[in-house]
Each structure stands twice: as structure tokens, then as C-alpha cells.
Amino acid sequence: NKFRVIVEPLPQAVVKAIKDGTIPSGHRIKDKKALAKQLEELGLSKDESKSVVEIHKDTILLDMTKGIQYLNETMELFIQGFHEAIDKGPRANEQVMGLKVMLTDATLHEDAIHRGPAQSIPASRNAIYGAMVSTGVTLLEPMHRVELNIPTDVVGNVIQELQHRRAVIENIDQQGDMSTVTGKAPVAEMFGFASAIRSACAGKVLWSTSFAGFEPLPRELMEKTTTEIRTRKGLKPEAPTAMYYAD
Known part of the structure; x- marks a missing residue:
């Protein structure tokens, strides 16, 4: 059994609509016409919008094939493989976010006994993994938005501390002797921030954080x-290449 798969990023408008519930996720699509209309308005092509099989988390599976023998009876198994690939991606066994997975072709064994779960689920999962790796897998890291109210004379110290943690300074608002500094920083870089920022401001700081979504990890940090992550999870340290998933 062989599956041909293409993966591409979903338009951000579609991802947002899934996350806020405007587009419901799940296997049982109640009104395919209404869903197709929504997706087309949000940036998918007409053909893509009509081909949705499953929305899992914030990733969409599309069946773009025509007249593939035995595919109807194998589709449920392909969907299971799709779930596995999205729940644990190929690079670090972490959830995959914001993709459209397009099944474009398939060759299935004529004997039903060779199209069962043991054959079809790994084949579909690995086809999706191979497409992801070939396209280029990017790790995403969670971000915090940080807001600090501080004396103006320590703004330089605060900016230095934030930038040391890979933060991006978004705004500095000065009101007399006090200033408000707003920025975004990776959650992983915020350990020990409380004591460090109090030290930088001689204790004169009020600050808060809030979740600010996910952003791509800088490429220079990707391999490390x-x-x-893989070592912590007991996996081989090196992530598989596209050749690993090739037929």
C-alpha cells in the first residue's frame, strides 16, 4: 500500500477559525457544503474546500484523489494514521500545528487482508511524515507577552535582561519617572526571570505575563x-530524514 501526500501550511485565518470554534473540528462533518463555503472564504481553493475528510486539532485532511480503487474502505485507517502523524510529529514527537494534509494518490493491495490496520496505518502515517520532512519541519516554541512597570532610570537594565532571554521589545511607554516596557519572550527562556528582573530594578518592578501563542524556533537553535527533546523522550538523537520514510 502506497500513499502520495502533500503538506502545506494552512492559511492563518483557517487556523484561527478552528481554534475559536467557528469551524468545528472532528470526524463527523455535519454540513459539508457550509464548511466548504467557510473554508473558501478563509483562503482555501474551491477544490480543497470541497475535499475535507477530517479536521483534527488545527490540521485539515483533504482527499484530492479521483477514482482510487479500495480507497473508500481504507479511508478510516488512513485517518488513524493521519491522527498519529499529527499527534506526534516526525522531528520531536510533538503535536503538529496548522497544516493541510492532501492525499493526492494511492495504490492499494487488491487483497483485503493486506489492506488492514497493520499495513495501512503505518503506510499512511509514514507518507505524511515523509511529506512533512521533505517540506521542512519547523519547531514552534510557546511565547509569553511580558509587561513591566519600572522606574525610567532602569529601562536600560530591563531591556538588557529581556534581550538576554531572546525577547523582542514591542513598546516602551514613558510617563515621567515611570515607564512601561512590553515585549515577547520564549517561555523556555523565562526560568529565573523573577529574581533576575528584581535584581535589575533594585526590586522596584511590577510585572505580568500572558500567553502569546507559538512562534518558529530560530533555525540556529533547531538541531540542538x-x-x-528526542534524548529526553528516549528517541534516537538524530531526527529521521525524508529517505527514512521513502518506500
């Missing part, structure tokens, strides 16, 4: 972070 991948190795750390």
Missing part, C-alpha cells in the same frame, strides 16, 4: 533543541 531537537536533539535535547
Whole structure:
């Protein structure tokens, strides 16, 4: 059994609509016409919008094939493989976010006994993994938005501390002797921040954080972070290449 798969990023408008519940996720699509209309309005092509099989988390599976023998009876198994691939991606066994997975072709064994779960689920999962790796897998890291109210004369110290943690300074608002500094920083870089920022401000600071979504990990940190995650999970340190998933 062989599956041909293409993966591409979903338009951000579609991802947002899934996350806020405007587009419901799940296997049982109640009104395919209404869903197709929504997706087309949000940026998918007409053909893509009509081809949705499953929305799992914030990733969409599309069946773009025509007239593939035995595919109807194998589709449930393909969907299981799709779930496995999305729940644990190929680079670090972490959830995959914001993709459209397009099944474009398939060759299935004529004997039903060779199209069962033991054959079809790994084949579909590995086809999706191979497409992801070939396209280029990017790790995402969670971000915090940080807001600090501080004396103006320590703004330089605060900015230095934030930038040391890979933060991006978004705004500095000065009101006399006090200033408000707003920025975004990776959650992983915020350990020990409380004591460090109090030290930088001589204790004169009020600050808060809030979740600010996910952003791509800088490329220069990709391999090191991948190795750390895989080692922690008991996996081989090196992430598989596209050749690993080739037929």
C-alpha cells in the first residue's frame, strides 16, 4: 500500500477559525457544503474546500484523489494514521500545528487482508511524515507577552535582561519617572526571570505575563533543541530524514 501526500501550511485565518470554534473540528462533518463555503472564504481553493475528510486539532485532511480503487474502505485507517502523524510529529514527537494534509494518490493491495490496520496505518502515517520532512519541519516554541512597570532610570537594565532571554521589545511607554516596557519572550527562556528582573530594578518592578501563542524556533537553535527533546523522550538523537520514510 502506497500513499502520495502533500503538506502545506494552512492559511492563518483557517487556523484561527478552528481554534475559536467557528469551524468545528472532528470526524463527523455535519454540513459539508457550509464548511466548504467557510473554508473558501478563509483562503482555501474551491477544490480543497470541497475535499475535507477530517479536521483534527488545527490540521485539515483533504482527499484530492479521483477514482482510487479500495480507497473508500481504507479511508478510516488512513485517518488513524493521519491522527498519529499529527499527534506526534516526525522531528520531536510533538503535536503538529496548522497544516493541510492532501492525499493526492494511492495504490492499494487488491487483497483485503493486506489492506488492514497493520499495513495501512503505518503506510499512511509514514507518507505524511515523509511529506512533512521533505517540506521542512519547523519547531514552534510557546511565547509569553511580558509587561513591566519600572522606574525610567532602569529601562536600560530591563531591556538588557529581556534581550538576554531572546525577547523582542514591542513598546516602551514613558510617563515621567515611570515607564512601561512590553515585549515577547520564549517561555523556555523565562526560568529565573523573577529574581533576575528584581535584581535589575533594585526590586522596584511590577510585572505580568500572558500567553502569546507559538512562534518558529530560530533555525540556529533547531538541531540542538531537537536533539535535547528526542534524548529526553528516549528517541534516537538524530531526527529521521525524508529517505527514512521513502518506500
